[in-house]
Amino acid sequence: MAETAAGGKPLSWRLIDGVDRLVAAAWPRGLHGMNGYLFLLPAVALVFILVIGLGYMVEFSLHELDLATYRLKEAYSLTNYQTFFERPVYIRVLWRSLLAAAIVTLITLVLAFPYAYLMVRTTSAATRKFLLVALFLPFFIGQVVRAYGWLIILGKEGLLNSIVTGIGLPPLDLIYNYPAVILGLVQYMLPFAVLLLTPAVAAIGEDIELASESLGATWIGTFRHVVIPMAKPGIIGAGIVVFTLTLTDFAMPEILGGGTSDFIANAIYDSYFQISNIGLGSALSIVLTLVGSALVALMLMIAGTGTLGFAERKS
Amino acid sequence: MSDNRDPFRLNRRRFLKGSALATGALALPQFAFADGHTKKPSELIVRAWGGAWGESLQAGVADPFTEATGIPVRLDFTEDNEIKPKIWAAVDQGRVPPIHVNWDTTTNATISALRGVTVDLGDLKGLDGLLSIAKPTGIDGWPLVNTYSYVYVCAYRPEAFPDGPPESWRVMLDPKFKGRVALYDDGIGFNPIAVIAGGGSMSDIPDNMEPGYQFYRDLKENEPLLGEDADFTTWFQNGEIDIACTISVNARAAKQKGINVEWTVPKEGCKVDTDGLWIPKGLPANEEYWSKRFIEFAITREAQEKWCSLLGLPPVYPGLEPPADLAGDPAYPTAPADFEKLVSVPSPVLVENQPIWFSKFSEIMQG
């Protein structure tokens, strides 16, 4: 064995040996089976911190703001939640966020799936490279910059309108409205969805599709009965990511919405910063968290427990 | 950069903070020449608004102050709404606040004063000689110093108004301007005006805001754009809007950039308001000392003249001439007659009601 040759062991072996000795010294012997779990600690710590933050928010949300001192009152009350339900604006804004999340998720998945499919199936290395670059390039450009990019393209004197007016038509109202926000969000979410769908599509052997075809299915039938069902885990995963990211988005409605297409995140921001009401802001955050979590749970329930690869029996 | 750099600054800071607490509020800086209470900090951080605003503060106050004292001044462009909770949290938790001087709207500054996070500025030199609007109202002492007043004017694109400037704010409701009207995203500067334009009067404020809300509802039909200072300039520049309620400084900055923008005070009037400077609690004694010197400098004749003429706003230092382009401009009130055309809401009313107005505004506009 390599150990007999002194100093002949690769550096990585020696490093691991050292770590093992350290663990052996610091850890009761009986617990050595748990060593692997040590690597979970940072993740657990992060989640724990998040839970603490959420705990604080729940606490804040239960106190009303005192306008005389701009501090939360000592007494517990449900005033902030009452405000949420009594002011139609919050329900409306939440509904608008949910609707946008649903629309954006749908459009993004419909656009992302063929993209991922083509990227996996293309036999041309050049095409795949182009698709990959086109996919990753936007990742290097932040959401805010991209939103401003849309202003340049869609503005009253923007690229598109200069073409429209160039052929003698009146300029179009393309930004500062709900569709503009949806458009910006779809563009922002597309790479996420493609990245999440690609492994799912890649896992479907090309033979499976040929088999379906030879068994009598047109390509539409193959897509409906074989490709989509087999890619379901990826589709659900991508859907959940896009849905939650959209539901909680701030920048697109802020920049492309012209101030009148706010999402719930903008309302939370306004509560925290514009009117300095940390209690109301926390209450809105809690409501958003609850609604978002409930919907994700619902999606997973409808899609089935095995969707994300859990509880799937493997031979 | 600074000749005051001290490798032990952190330790000293902590020590000074302890000693400042020990000596308490009575430890007047003037009597502490000998020790660290007047030691120059390596820099002063002043929160400011960007664009034309920041440039004017830099040239009118910060640069001359650095020249006079050797202390570099750094402008921090964190949003006013975002710095507020940071300062509040720092004071609550006994940490050193992130900035030395906050340049703030009088309403927000007063809210911070109510929260108890401001240092009293009553001992500043030169307060006595200022116009009366320099002193905050509805609150004891000098938790802040107002430094100039400004007007939320009716800015417009002359090309869209070939028959001359708009005479009434109600022109915003004209379907002709659908999607081409802009307000601040919280409605600030327009709340009292909306009441009057909606058929109410000053006496309705703050108890009967309904005419104003009705005006908002009508305006909502016209799909207004909502934004912040920088947005207005961009929108005028890109031809996105024809008419806006914005601070005259933004309109003037756009005009100075060569954008075709004019402004006027319609018959319902315009809201006049003030901005001020304040210092958060919890600074080391020497930093607080020099922060006070900074504000003291900002209300000298020299600084007021330069700063306010760059902004194009009437200073709190009396007797200064307006910039040539603003002489006789209704957005630059000097004579009592000018002020009669403007609408001023007392600070305490604003502090108490502005959050409600903001909420109502967003409720209507987000519909």
Next chain:
Amino acid sequence: MVEIRDVSKAFGDVLAVDDASLALPKGEFLTILGPSGCGKTTLLRMIAGFIRPNAGEILINGAAVDNVPPYRRSIGMVFQRLALFPHMTAAQNVAYPLKMRGFDPVTIPDRVSEYLRLVRLDGFEKRRPQELSGGQQQRVAIARALSFSPDLLLLDEPLSALDKKLREEMQLEFRRIQQELGVTTINVTHDQREALVMSDQIVVMSEGRIQQSDSPEAVYRAPSNRFVANFIGLTAMFKGAVEVSGDGGILVRVGDTALKARAQGELGNGTAVDCALRAEQVRILDDPANGDATAFENVVTGEVRQRIFEGDRMVYEISVPALADAVLFAFDHDPLHHAEHRPQSQVKLGWNARDFFAFPSDRT
């Protein structure tokens, strides 16, 4: 039933299938046999319709299928990796083609159980593919490919991933099902045993060309060229030259020795030839049970270089100095009872002319 006429297919510069022609009568089992990369899978996929030929035409039931998409061809196919649908049960997999091809929904359940019974999987209807063994998955795949009664069944090396024992079991199973249904079948494999066991007809392919198309016995007993002779069985190949050419029998000189051989093709005097000799045709004459030297037309003496024990037989590698050190192979089918020939020992070998092929040498 199936006819392929002068079909060629190139991928870029590579000619995958080069002018292939074959014909298969209804109900027969044909195997395309060849090493990997010989073009057999390409040919199969052209029949299935996944790939379009560059030249030539394919006829099924007498009609050219050039413009018929795969889903309109009446072809069932079993894939190398089976390509079962993992999200469907065994029954759903088998029902899939019936649904896609618009069978009357009322008849589908019966058909599904009929075919699952045919492949002896009754009782496994509700299992998903990943809950079935390798052999059971094979059975689902074949039931799925047959449930809609296709005119033609294509097998794309479906057995290659199985272990030997299961593979041999499934070979017989496939053959049984094929004969029971009488479905015309084209199988593709690189496994000569599989080809010999299952087929009515074998097509040997190499480098895109069809080398021989014949019954299993003919391919085995009368290889038409050196590739086929070499590919099937454990075959010794060595060079020689024709010395005397006559009716059927010829004499070939190899090294110092003249051997009686069987001419495959026109071979005049002096022609350079490749000689092929299968291991099982060679007798080790020192073993008493193998008869004596007079029974064989060719007898030589060689030296054992290596012996390999394979359980049911011993394989000898024998170098023969009199044949210019050519290396021959020979089997001993009862190695535990007979004399073992150790390396370096001398052995006498004999074989007959009809088992000794001489092909014109087209390569050096």
